[in-house]
Every structure is written in structure tokens, then in C-alpha cells.
Amino acid sequence: MINEIGHYVLVLALGVGLIVSTLPVIGARRNDRALMDIASIGSVLMFLLVGLSFAALTRAYAVSDFSVRNVWENSHSLMPMLYKLTGVWGNHEGSMLLWLLILVFFSALVAAFGRNLPETLKANVLAVQAWISVAFLLFILLTSNPFLRLEPVPAEGQDLNPILQDFGLAIHPPLLYLGYVGFSVCFSFAVAALLEGRIDAAWARWVRPWTLAAWTFLTAGISMGSYWAYYELGWGGWWFWDPVENASFMPWLAGTALLHSALVMEKREALKIWTVLLAIMTFSLSLLGTFLVRSGVLTSVHAFATDPSRGIFILGILTIFIGGAFALFAWRAPSLKAGGLFAPISREGSLVLNNLILTVSTATVLIGTLYPLILETLTGEKISVGAPFFNLTFGLLMIPILIVTPFGPMLAWKRGDLLGAFQRLYVAAALAALAGLTLWYIENGGPVLAALGIAAGFWLIFGAFTDLWYRTNFGKLAFGIAFRRLKGLPRSAFGTALAHMGLGITVLGIVIVTTYETETVLEMKQGMVAEAGGYSLTFDGIRHAVGPNFTEDRGHFTVRKAGVEVADVWSSKRLYTARRMPTTEAGILTFGLSQLYVSLGDPMADGGMVVRIWWKPFILCIWGGTLFMMAGGLISLSDRRLRVGAPTRKAKPVRAAMPEAAE
16 A cells, blocks of 8 residues: 555656646746745645655565565565665666655755745746656656566565665765756756846856755765775776766766856856856756666666666657757847956956866767767767776866866956966975975886876865965964954855865875776785785685675785784675675775775685785875865855855846847
């Protein structure tokens, strides 16, 4: 009965969505407040209905209700409760329901916290959100129903994919979806503004917190996914340029550009048309990522095996929403005011350069991801565009943005002084060069490019410190006065500095681990010793163990430094009993910011084991830097100026279709 309720409340949510997607739009055109109020009430009701459906599916997993086909295919009675619950979104149907839940959750947030929005804009935003919700409700009900029944009821389930039975799965998909779907609000604001024909600084102020929240969640989701793949898959890498990894990375790049573009629009009322286009593009890339994962066109650890009808349905959603939004943009954009002018050497100019590089980077990743798929579709020829292409092209594109980033906050709005900015930053540049050379020397040299990359990371870190230093006049004012000025800075200033520091820390980790990591592959028998990163690992043999739903052979290694035992590490080969699927569980030891990574291979006929050992210096900087970025996003989001609402609009809205709105 509960499962049927879960299904039928989705049908009710579809009905509510159809109402919210139409009546408030009519109300906005007629200035009918009663019809516009339906948007807020209906959005909250949709969230409650979809939440009830999600709770019903979660309950089915918790009690191992194998009469539900989705539960039978992805759960097992012996699974730990954590993995039963996270298994809800460890499959296509459940993850799409989670996607929908987060989508209507954001709609409910707009309804609840959008009290300062103009009534017509709020009604149109929620209507666009409802259009998207209706599309995915139809997709779930027609092609991906998670509540389909089985008769007779199986005695046992088929188990969840073993590589998904990890704590990381409890965090990674929800965070990623909060980022993906969060950009739908920016998309809806853009479409609503185009429908109204008015875009100004107030609009940018309303969009920025939603962009910032989505960007922060997406940063967390990508970071968690990277770390999960690193420790769970046993391959020793942290980024593979997998097409589905790229599908999440592209909205992040576009969202980063949108954050900076919206800032220019808010402060200077410039880049209006470009900012709206970015808002549309960012969520469009999120939808594209959904298509790549759900359509079956990719073979990836991330991709779900699906039937062709699902891919066709999502392709239809892409065509309608992306095509419709761009068509609306092409119609309305020429009639919108372009905004203020500024000098190339200015804070606006630096942010435009930031946008240009990020957009070209996004296009590069997009082409590299889609080109093999398009070529195979047209010619049947299969090619692979892999890490060498992305590392070279993306790395070259990032060089100018790493150089320019510290200059941006040092330049004034409208017209800046480049020489004055450099005079403020020369100490940071000198310290970065010194730190880069020092670390390069400590790591026993290496390519000159490695020294430059390390210096670039420190340049970002010291540049962020310099920004705060000059904002507070440390060194010129008494310490107490300067400290009070520091405390009085807006939170967004600290958030920006932390985010830029985080990027620098991540760059340090990427450069150092890529340049200086070592890998050893050898056959080891009990008592043999291997060397890695100045440590010796003694193989103590294999022990058999039994888990709740798996058996494993665990390899034990004693780790010594200069002959002194410092730790031991276990690496194992697991076999999950239900699916008979083997997995590798890496053994990882952390020493400061570096890690020793041990992965067991296949057993040999002579009783030995193939063992892969990596020494990964400073690898934790990669994810540590993203923590700084997330902290920067959250601190900026808490800035009172983002919470108290947007500035009052100067005039009544003017329809873009009217000649006097054109410029």
C-alpha cells in the first residue's frame, strides 16, 4: 500500500506541476495576484508530494521489500543499513527521483525565501521551475518508475553494485545533484527575465546567492567523487577525464564564469546579455550531463545502463528546454540594454578575461567529450580523446587565469591601475617564486615547468593574503585599528580570498603529485620488501576475512622508516557473494599531506601477489584546496548583503518587445 502511495503522489505532483506551470504565468500577464500566489503554494505542495514519494521508496529499501522491482535489483537483505539507504539513489530510477526531489526542493526554497522578489518575476521563475519538474515527472512515470512491482515476490535481492557500497556514495550523488539542479534556479531566473524583458543590477543580486549555493555544492560533489574514485576503485588516480566526469566539470566551469559575470552586472550593470546567456548555458550543460549518464551512449563506471527510450526522452527534454531557452534569448536579447562601459584595465576587464578563458575551457572540454560520440554516430569509427589531449589543452588555457586572478581584486572598478596593482603584488610574486624554487629543490628538482606550476599555486595563495592585507592597511595603521578593519570587512571578501587560496592549494597538489609521484609494480611473496617514498613495505602475507555480504583476502604490509616500524597497512581483494563481483580495496597511509597507496593485483601461480605501490606527495592538497573553495562559497553566501535582498529597481518594468526598450 505504501509503495502505491509513493507512485500516486507522483501523479498528483504532476497535476500540481501542470497548474503551477500555467496559471501563474497568466496571472503575471494580467497582474492577478491570486493566480500568481498559486506558484508559491503549488511549489511547496510539489515538494511535499515528491518528498513523500521519496520517503516511500526509502522505506522499501530499509525493510528489504523485494516486491518492488527496483529494490530487488539493487539491494540485499545482508547489506548494512547504510548501504540499503544509499542504494535508493545507487540506480537509475532512484537517482532520478532524488534529482526530482532536489529540483522541487529548490522551487520550494524560492517560494519560501523569495519574499523580496517582484510578484511577476517570482511567479514566472516558479513557473519555469514547474515546467522542468513536469518534464522529469513525466520521464519518471513513463520510463523510470521506481515503484514497479514483482509477482511472485523474490526471496532475496540481487545486491547493489559492489563499488557503490561505500560511504562516499552517501555523500557524492546528493551533493552533485544539489549543484546540478541548483543551477536550474539561475536558468529559471534568466528565462523569467527574458519573458519580462528586463534585466538589471537587482536581477543580478537575486541570482548571485543561488549561483553561489549551486557552485559550492557542485564543488563539493566533484571533489567527493574524485576522492571516492581515488580510494575505492584501486587505480591510484584522482581524475581520469572520463566523459561523465567531464559532464560535471563543464557546469562547474560555466558556473564559475557566471559567478564572476553576475558580480560585474551587479556592481556596474555591465555584461547583462552575457550573464543571462551564461545562466542558460550552465544549466543546459547540467542537462547535457544528465543525458550522457542516462542515455546509454557512454560506457563508464558512472553511467547507468538504460534502454533507448530513456535516452530519446531525455534528448527531447534537452531539445525543448535548451532549444526553447536559446530561441527566447535570440528573440529578446537584441532588445535589452547592453549596460555600462569600462576600460580594459579594470576590475571588470579582469573578470571579462576570466569569463573568456573559462568559456573557452568549457568549450574545449565539451568538444573533447562529444567529438568521439558524434564521430561514431556519423561514421561508425570509434576513437578516444583521453587525458593527454585534456591535460595539454586545458593546462595551457589555465596559465593566463592563474596569472591574472590575484590582479583582479587589486584593480578599481571602471578604470584600474595595472602598475599600481603590481606594486602591491610584487612581494607576493617574490614569495611565490621563492616558495616554488624551495619546494622544487626539496623534491630533488624535476622539470622547470614543475617549478613554475608550484610558484603559480603559491602566487594565488599569497595574492589572496595580499588582497586582505591592503584592504585593512596592515603595516600602515596601528595593529588594533587594522584588525578592527579586518573584522569589519564583508564576508564576501573573506569568501573570495578563501576560494582563491583554495584554487592555489589545489594547483599545488596537482602539479606536485603529477610531477613527483612514483609507482612500483612487482610480484611480492611473504617477507619481501619494497621501497616507496623513502619508506620500506614488508609483505606479511594474506589473511582471509568474511564481511556482512562479502569475503575478502587481505594483504598485510608493515611500513618502516629508516628501519623503525611506523605503521601497517591492509589492502584487499573482495568478492561480493550475491553478484560474484570482485573489487579492490586500496590500503592508504597518510603522512602529512602525502599518501602511501597500496593496491593488490591478481595472485600468481607460485603463490605471490602482484602489488602496485604509489608514493603520492602532497596529494591531499588537491582535495584540501576544494575544502577552502567550499568554505569560501559558504562564507560568501552568509554575507548579509546577499541575505537582505536586492537593491530597489529604479523604474517600472518595460517589455522588451516595445521599441523604446531597445538601444
